[in-house]
Amino acid sequence: MSATPAAQTTDGARVVIKVVRYDPDKGAGMREQTWQIHPQPGMTVLDALIAVKEHHDGSLAFRCSCRMGVCGSCGMMVNGKPRLACNTQIIELGPVVEISALPNHDVIKDLVPDLASTFSKHRAVKPYVIRRDAAEMDKPTREFHQTPEDMLGYVQFSYCLKCSLCLAACPTEASTPAFLGPQALAQAYRYSADTRDEGLSDRAQTVDAWHGVFGCHLAGACSEACPKGVDPALGIQLLKRALLFGPPHRTAAPAVPALPEGFRSPGASSVLEPPAPTV
Structure with a gap:
């Protein structure tokens, strides 16, 4: 060297x-x-x-x-x-x-x-499991059960290093420093998608605010920069969906709407197809 x-x-x-x-x-x-x-x-x-x-x-x-x-x-x-x-x-x-x-x-x-703002935004989304049974949270008498299948719903987003590369790549962060940013928003989804968690409504006060999740323009630069394949852009889109329809483990997936008759191409499916997975 x-x-x-x-x-x-x-x-x-x-x-x-x-x-x-x-x-x-x-x-x-x-x-x-x-x-x-x-x-x-x-x-x-x-x-x-x-x-x-x-x-x-x-x-x-x-x-x-x-x-x-x-x-x-x-x-x-x-x-x-x-x-x-x-x-x-x-x-x-x-x-x-x-x-x-x-x-x-x-x-x-x-x-x-200076990563102080990164950590401050991370703390703002309450990056921990929130339960309504406060007494059990303070003095647990049992484990909060979760199956390996349940863990698959969020484990990709748990690999975050808090390296701040995603914030450095984010064009919204560049123009709007108050934007929560991809790191914090992806972690908000990570905990909200956890089957042991009941805190989406608490996090919504922060992530569904003026400089919150809907400030994301879906440039995808954060996911390209992430060294661990966390795909923050995907987490942000899933968080938007969770805010509208509830976390995936609490509600059934919303019905996919049919395309109006005038918007269908000949021979095309009448149902809107979801995008291909990113990972």
Whole structure:
């Protein structure tokens, strides 16, 4: 992982690392700094940044922890896309790698975004199981039963890392910072779809508000950015449906309306077909 000539690959290739830097203590605004490294097999963007920090500039700031795509700490923009630095191979990015902090967030320093708003929005949707039997919630006498089949209704959305890549990709978040955002809204559905939960009406006060779920334009950029395949865009659409018809485990699916006679193509089905699943 060294950024020195001793770490040179067999073909002597170099990769240019361009980082947009920001230090609030210096008050100089954003600036770009460039280094050259010799990539090693398996080197990730995070490895490259660590090499730069160790061998070139110890003041370079970025956030990391697990180095294996689990904690979500190292989210940043890499060649124009929000990615986890530890999950992104340098060799797949070309001879120039441009790195900056996640957009739609304040920047603390260099590549470190301020995730306070992400966590604040997450807390706002009450991301926990809510039950009406408050006494049982406070002092449970039994397990809240759930079958493996029940779990399949929401487990996809439980893989969220809170890495904030989806918020960085979201065009609505870019234009309307008060928008709850795909991370929080997908988690609102995750808990509302849980068969042990009875809290959709409580969450509706937040998610069905002015900057809530119906502010989503369904660009789908959040799902494209998600490193875990959570598909927040799908969760948002399912949350809209749950607000209109009730959570899937509490109500039967609404009847699919028939197309009016004048809207049918010859030989076409008279029933509106649902879209194909995204995963």
